[in-house]
Every structure is written in C-alpha cells, then in structure tokens.
Amino acid sequence: MIEFRAVRKQYPNGTVAVDELSLSVETGTITVLVGPSGCGKTTLMRMVNRMIDPSSGTVSVDGTDVRDRDPAQLRRGIGYVIQQAGLFPHRTVIDNIATVPLLAGETRRAARDRAGELLDLVGLPADLGKRYPAQLSGGQQQRVGVARALAADPPVLLMDEPFSAVDPVVREGLQDELLRLQDELGKTVLFVTHDIDEAIKLGEKVAVLRQGGHLAQYARPDDLLAAPADDFVTSFVGRDRGYRRLSFADATSLRPRPVPTVRVGERFPSSRDWRLAVDEGNRPRGWLPPGTDAGEALDEQALVAGGSLHVEHGNLRGALDAALSAPSGLGVVVASDGGVVGVVTADEVLSLLDRQRAAT
Numbered sequence: 001m002i003e004f005r006a007v008r009k010q011y012p013n014g015t016v017a018v019d020e021l022s023l024s025v026e027t028g029t030i031t032v033l034v035g036p037s038g039c040g041k042t043t044l045m046r047m048v049n050r051m052i053d054p055s056s057g058t059v060s061v062d063g064t065d066v067r068d069r070d071p072a073q074l075r076r077g078i079g080y081v082i083q084q085a086g087l088f089p090h091r092t093v094i095d096n097i098a099t100v101p102l103l104a105g106e107t108r109r110a111a112r113d114r115a116g117e118l119l120d121l122v123g124l125p126a127d128l129g130k131r132y133p134a135q136l137s138g139g140q141q142q143r144v145g146v147a148r149a150l151a152a153d154p155p156v157l158l159m160d161e162p163f164s165a166v167d168p169v170v171r172e173g174l175q176d177e178l179l180r181l182q183d184e185l186g187k188t189v190l191f192v193t194h195d196i197d198e199a200i201k202l203g204e205k206v207a208v209l210r211q212g213g214h215l216a217q218y219a220r221p222d223d224l225l226a227a228p229a230d231d232f233v234t235s236f237v238g239r240d241r242g243y244r245r246l247s248f249a250d251a252t253s254l255r256p257r258p259v260p261t262v263r264v265g266e267r268f269p270s271s272r273d274w275r276l277a278v279d280e281g282n283r284p285r286g287w288l289p290p291g292t293d294a295g296e297a298l299d300e301q302a303l304v305a306g307g308s309l310h311v312e313h314g315n316l317r318g319a320l321d322a323a324l325s326a327p328s329g330l331g332v333v334v335a336s337d338g339g340v341v342g343v344v345t346a347d348e349v350l351s352l353l354d355r356q357r358a359a360t
C-alpha cells in the first residue's frame, strides 16, 4: 500500500504544490490522480520514489516511510513511465528494456532474454527489438516505456501522463493494453492524467485534485459520476455523467431477442420489417430497410450501415448506444466471436436500468 499522510510540498519560490493531502493507494489496484494543469499531480507522484521529498507529512510504501529507504534501492522496486516514453535514443529497443536488469546485476544474456519476454508481454513483435526508438511509432515507444518499467518486476508502477502524446485511437489501445496487463500482473499502479475519461476508464479509484494540491474527492469512478463532492468536481467530471455512468451498469441480465436475418449473397423475400444482414459467419453487415424489393441475391449495396455493436455481457452504455445508433432502433448484440446473438431496444435497456435501481 502507498500512503500519503498530511503531505505538504512548498517549493523554494513559495509555491504550495501539495497541501496537507492524505490518501491511501491499495496494493494491486490502479489509482488515478487527475486534475487541471498545475494542481500538484506530478509533485505528489514523485514523492513516492523520492524524486521529490515532502516539506512535511509522510509518504510510506508497505508501511515504511520512504525517507528511511535508500533512494536507489527504493526505485528498484518502483517502475516509472513518463510521457514520450523517455527512452535512450542511442540504444536499441532491447537494450533500453534490458537496462534495469543489467544494473541489477543480471548477465547480458539473461537481461536480453527478459527484455524479449517483456516485448511480447506488451504486445510488440520481437523484430522491433533491434530498432532504435526513433524508428518506432509514438504508441510503440510508449509500450517499450512500459516494458522497461516492468523489467525489474517492481511491485509498484508510477505512470505520469504516459499516453498523452499519442493520438486518441492509439491511446485507447494503450489503455486497453494496460488494463489487460494489470489483470495479469496485479501491480500497485499510481497513474497521473489530466483527462477525466482516462481516469474513469483506468482507475479502480480516482483522486480528483484541485489547484493548490488539495484533494477534492477520492472515490470509485462510478461514485464520482453519481455523486460529485462539490461544484469543482461536478464541472471537472463534465457533461453526460448520467450517460457515462452506464459504463458501470451490468448488462448480464439483458435478454436480447431474436431478429430476422438475411444472408449477404442469398435470395431474400420482401418484408415490412427491418432485417439484419449477416455474412456466412453470422456476423452483422448492415440493415435491410423495410419494403426493400425481394431480389435474387442480397447485395451489400442495398444495406444501410449498422450502428455500434454491443458485445454480450458488457455494460449498459454499450447496449444503449447500440440501440440509439442503429437505423432500425434495434441494438445488435454480438458474442465474443462477433456472431449475432440478438437485438435490444433502448426501452429494454432503460427498463433494466430502472429494475436495477429499484433493487438497490
């Protein structure tokens, strides 16, 4: 567990970056520090590995005050990932990752083998290992940064805006990858971001900080959306929080119903209902509008593009979005292999939500 107790940091120029802040980060969870620029997130995080010492108060890791630890030894147990990955430009990817195991006294061979395993763990192909950082995309560099931080198998990982320099699509992929890794590794992760959506997606708990290094609220993301502590948190959490909160509502008891389907490339009768077009693997291809004249073989040209797909047993946000974005008003539910399970309407999703609310 990482524990901040009445921590205060005043820089020599008088700036109070963190003010009497207390917070516990549970072992094996991702905790996110979020807040506007300059609210003290980085200062707070750097106190954990003693890059910054508090002016007063204590920071402890697993019960020991970090000031009683030798900084070099302390940092061996704490991985650190920063924006732009911070890789050594003149070392290959493999050598970048192998740096820490080498420093820890492993043989060159063992360190490189470990680096190879880590490349695989963060989802990069082995042949990228020979390249230099400048020969990788931003997202790949960031993965290497994560691999390097994991190289010494530290129980604690500090991540300071690690994904903010990449485009939104790559960023989403990196976030998913981090959640997958965390399922496997169960590290104690402290993650800094100024993006509330990233915080809500990644954090088991989220600490919202405001100017002057004050803790505005420390809560589970669902509770942050449901009950922001004050006006600052409400405005920081932003719009659509009721809708976004649906991400935390369980959709396992949603019962999709059957939908008439037509197969692309096969003959089809006319009908007054919307029909879902599927391919040979029963995967959705689009919707056939009511009243389309019966034809010889269904051509994809006749289809209207479908809405988003809801993967079975996901959350109610995905289910509602599938229904709202479908031209037929019928949200398509698919299994994990992409095959159609059935459809749900927005009404059905909202009724389930009402039943869940009544049951709590």
Ligand SMILES: Nc1ncnc2c1ncn2[C@@H]1O[C@H](COP(=O)(O)OP(=O)(O)OP(=O)(O)O)[C@@H](O)[C@H]1O
Residues within 6 Å of the ligand: 011, 012, 013, 015, 016, 017, 035, 036, 037, 038, 039, 040, 041, 042, 043, 044, 194
């Ligand atoms: N070495 C320093 N000397 C003086 N003031 C500093 C120093 N480092 C940070 N500060 C100030 O302390 C405050 C908190 O800075 P910090 O970097 O911790 O914030 P942050 O929330 O991480 O910001 P950002 O999101 O912009 O990275 C800011 O007002 C900053 O200007």
